[in-house]
Amino acid sequence: MELTTAEENYLKAIYHLSDGGKKSVSTNDIAAEIRTKPASVSDMLRKLGEKEVIQYRKYYGLQITPLGMRLALQTIRKHRLWEVFLVDKLQFAWDEVHEVAEQLEHIQSPLLIERLDAYLNYPKFDPHGDPIPDAFGDVRSRPRIALNEMGIDQSGQIVAVKDSSPEFLRYLDKVGAYIGARIKVLDKVEFDGSIEILVDQKKNLFMSKEVAKNILILTL
Amino acid sequence: MELTTAEENYLKAIYHLSDGGKKSVSTNDIAAEIRTKPASVSDMLRKLGEKEVIQYRKYYGLQITPLGMRLALQTIRKHRLWEVFLVDKLQFAWDEVHEVAEQLEHIQSPLLIERLDAYLNYPKFDPHGDPIPDAFGDVRSRPRIALNEMGIDQSGQIVAVKDSSPEFLRYLDKVGAYIGARIKVLDKVEFDGSIEILVDQKKNLFMSKEVAKNILILTL
DNA sequence: AAATTAAATTAGAGTTATCTAAAAAATAAA
DNA sequence: TTTATTTTTTAGATAACTCTAATTTAATTT
Ligand SMILES: [Mn+2]
Ligand SMILES: [Mn+2]
Ligand SMILES: [Mn+2]
Ligand SMILES: [Mn+2]
Numbered sequence: 001m002e003l004t005t006a007e008e009n010y011l012k013a014i015y016h017l018s019d020g021g022k023k024s025v026s027t028n029d030i031a032a033e034i035r036t037k038p039a040s041v042s043d044m045l046r047k048l049g050e051k052e053v054i055q056y057r058k059y060y061g062l063q064i065t066p067l068g069m070r071l072a073l074q075t076i077r078k079h080r081l082w083e084v085f086l087v088d089k090l091q092f093a094w095d096e097v098h099e100v101a102e103q104l105e106h107i108q109s110p111l112l113i114e115r116l117d118a119y120l121n122y123p124k125f126d127p128h129g130d131p132i133p134d135a136f137g138d139v140r141s142r143p144r145i146a147l148n149e150m151g152i153d154q155s156g157q158i159v160a161v162k163d164s165s166p167e168f169l170r171y172l173d174k175v176g177a178y179i180g181a182r183i184k185v186l187d188k189v190e191f192d193g194s195i196e197i198l199v200d201q202k203k204n205l206f207m208s209k210e211v212a213k214n215i216l217i218l219t220l
Numbered sequence: 221m222e223l224t225t226a227e228e229n230y231l232k233a234i235y236h237l238s239d240g241g242k243k244s245v246s247t248n249d250i251a252a253e254i255r256t257k258p259a260s261v262s263d264m265l266r267k268l269g270e271k272e273v274i275q276y277r278k279y280y281g282l283q284i285t286p287l288g289m290r291l292a293l294q295t296i297r298k299h300r301l302w303e304v305f306l307v308d309k310l311q312f313a314w315d316e317v318h319e320v321a322e323q324l325e326h327i328q329s330p331l332l333i334e335r336l337d338a339y340l341n342y343p344k345f346d347p348h349g350d351p352i353p354d355a356f357g358d359v360r361s362r363p364r365i366a367l368n369e370m371g372i373d374q375s376g377q378i379v380a381v382k383d384s385s386p387e388f389l390r391y392l393d394k395v396g397a398y399i400g401a402r403i404k405v406l407d408k409v410e411f412d413g414s415i416e417i418l419v420d421q422k423k424n425l426f427m428s429k430e431v432a433k434n435i436l437i438l439t440l
Numbered sequence: 441a442a443a444t445t446a447a448a449t450t451a452g453a454g455t456t457a458t459c460t461a462a463a464a465a466a467t468a469a470a
Numbered sequence: 471t472t473t474a475t476t477t478t479t480t481a482g483a484t485a486a487c488t489c490t491a492a493t494t495t496a497a498t499t500t
Contacts, residue, residue, distance in 0.1 A: 006487065027448055040488055042449050047486090059448060059495055090335040100329045109320045115310040226457060247478055260458055262479050267456090279465055279478060 001051065001067075005106045008075045009034060010044050011053055014064055015072035021064045073137035079105040080126035080133075081116050087127040088120060094127040095169035128169075129160025129179045129216065145219065147183075148193060148212035155184040156217040163214040175205055177215065221271065221287075225326045228295045229254060230264050231273055234284055235292035241284045293357035299325035300346035300353075301336050307347040308340060314347040315389035348389075349380025349399045349436065365439065367403075368413060368432035375404045376437040383434040395425055397435065 003011065013033040017025040027045070031038045042058075049056030053068030064072070082104040086092040092100075114135070117123075124140070125131055133139045144159055158181045161169065172178065176199060186204070187196040193209030223231065233253040237245045247265070251258045262278075269276030273288030284292065302324040306312040312320075334355070337343075344360070345351055353359045364379055378401045381388065392398065396419060406424065407416040413429030 004486075028446095036487095037489060038448065039450080039490080043487080046449095086332075090332070090339055092331075092335070096331070100327065100332055103327050103329070107320070107323050109323070111312075111316070112306075112310070112320055115312070119310055224456075248476095256457095257459065258478065259460080259480080263457080266479095 001071075002108075003051070003053070003071060006044070007048065007051070007053075008071070008106060009102075010041075010048060011064075011068055011072045012075050012079075014048075014054065014062070015069070015076070018064060021069060024061055026061075070137050073133040073139065075105050077133040077135075077137070078107070078113055080130060081113060081120060081123070083126045083128070084120050084123045084132070085116060088123075093169075093173075095164075095166040095173070097127060098164050098166075125160075127179070128164050129158075142218055144216040146213050147185075147197070147215040147217050148195060148209050150185045150195075150217060150219070152185050152188055154219060155182070156219040157182050158215055159218040160216040161214055162216060168211075168214060171211070172215075175207070176203055177205065183217070221291075222328070223271070223273070223291060226264070227268060227271070227273075228291070228326060229322075230261075230268060231284075231288055231292045232295050232299075234268075234274065234282070235289070235296070238284060241289060244281055290357050293353040293359065295325050297353040297355075297357075298327070298333055300350060301333060301340065301343070303346045303348070304340050304343045304352070305336060308343075313389075313393075315384075315386040315393070317347060318384050318386075345380075347399070348384050349378075362438055364436040366433050367417070367435040367437050368415060368429050370405045370415075370437060370439070372405050372408055374439060375402070376439040377402050378435055379438040380436040381434055382436060388431075388434060391431070392435075395427070396423055397425065403437070 010030065013030055014025055015021070017023070017029050017033060027038050027041045030041045030045075034041070045054065045056050045062060046058075048054045048068070049062070053065055053071055055063045055065055079101045082101040083097045086097045086100060087094060117135075123132055131139050131141050142159060146162070147158075150156065158177060158179055160179065161172070181199050182201070184198045184201075185195060186198055189195070193212070194207065195209070195212045196204065196206045199205050230250065233250055234245055235241070237243070237249050237253060247258050247261045250261045250265075254261070265274065265276050265282060266278075268274045268288070269282075273285055273291055275283045275285055299321045302321040303317045306317045306320060307314060337355075343352055351359050351361050362379060366382070367378075370376065378397060378399055380399065381392070401419050402421070404418045404421075405415060406418055409415070413432070414427065415429070415432050416424060416426045419425050
């Protein structure tokens with residue numbers, strides 16, 4: 001059972017939007033994620049249903065199947081391995097990798113991925129802190145919370161970002177936030193949810209709730 | 221002006237079959253090369269003509285344009301750089317790279333190729349001995365002749381293979397012929413064109429004309 | 441519960457790439 | 471120079487994927 005590039009992209013979007021099969025996903029959400037029209041999504045859902053990677057009853061909703069999970073995780077694995085390659089080996093910045101990985105993830109060659117994984121020394125996380133599923137689709141995910149949900153005086157470490165857009169990542173570069181940084185919450189503004197943190201025990205950083213929501217923390 | 225994956229494959233085939241625009245190419249030849257039907261080729265030729273990468277008059281023939289040359293060489297450059305990557309970095313054997321490179325060559329990202337080239341240390345030849353065009357499409361090709369055209373006692377070095385099929389390459393592996401090997405013609409059989417050579421001053425090798433035709437030599 | 445609004449699906453059409461079968465043009469043979 | 475053969479192109483279908491516009495179903499509001 002092999003999927004087309006378009007099918008892989010849809011399935012990956014469904015996996016992400018459903019948070020690994022937990023949350024329900026709407027046609028409109030998928031359309032927004034893939035940047036396509038709801039009509040196209042309906043059509044594709046029917047096809048994905050026929051291929052049994054989702055369970056689909058029209059107007060009712062969908063559920064990703066175990067098979068769908070497996071295939072989605074395979075594509076995600078490829079995507080993230082390629083991102084590591086681009087950053088570690090080809091000196092890409094973390095805000096430059098997404099689009100290229102979006103293409104590379106569809107290359108069909110089990111041997112290639114196996115070798116790439118070995119070449120990169122079996123990385124466990126991609127440049128945005130997201131876990132890389134192993135060859136069997138197992139993901140060991142760390143418990144992490146969004147920065148905006150932390151309380152004053154709580155400490156932790158930045159382990160991932162929720163938004164991987166170049167705009168957001170370049171903003172983080174500019175203010176000196178990065179994966180691995182140790183942080184402590186100094187103050188929170190009740191009114192708008194903005195937050196002030198201390199980075200690496202030396203730099204004060206003030207950010208909006210919108211930004212904080214997209215920074216994921218492993219609390220100490 | 222960007223080409224689809226299919227268009228890139230056709231244009232590359234045309235470039236190769238025409239020997240860089242020198243020889244004339246038939247619809248049937250292209251169909252055989254791409255493993256498609258002549259009817260599909262006719263259709264594609266019309267489209268490539270409209271995009272002005274070839275000059276095409278039906279029933280008459282085609283001529284690759286300077287623009288077409290440039291684009292074909294760009295794809296060939298990508299193909300060969302990826303082959304080097306697979307062999308040098310990922311430990312692929314030279315008979316395992318073609319299919320994967322056939323996919324990778326279509327990844328769209330000028331930055332990626334620039335970085336890959338640098339990472340590989342600006343290689344000049346791919347694992348099969350074929351020259352890698354530079355970013356401007358310039359190819360510095362060495363003068364080389366097919367092994368079957370050499371005379372007795374002539375010496376040279378294997379610099380490339382004409383056939384990159386796994387079957388042929390694995391045969392060469394088996395008998396110990398490889399790119400870079402120094403050879404000398406010991407004997408030629410008039411009757412069937414088969415040939416006996418000395419490899420690296422130590423090993424005698426006997427091969428059919430069919431094999432010798434696909435081994436390219438730089439004479440000393 | 442009926443009416444309104446929102447979400448999802450279907451209908452119908454366009455694009456790209458492929459195929460088989462039929463027709464046309466060019467080439468080779470008689 | 472007709473006739474036969476080969477090559478190439480066109481006609482007509484099919485498969486994937488996408489879109490806009492229309493319709494249907496579900497959810498919300500009065
Ligand atoms: Mn993708
Ligand atoms: Mn990522
Ligand atoms: Mn290709
Ligand atoms: Mn090659």
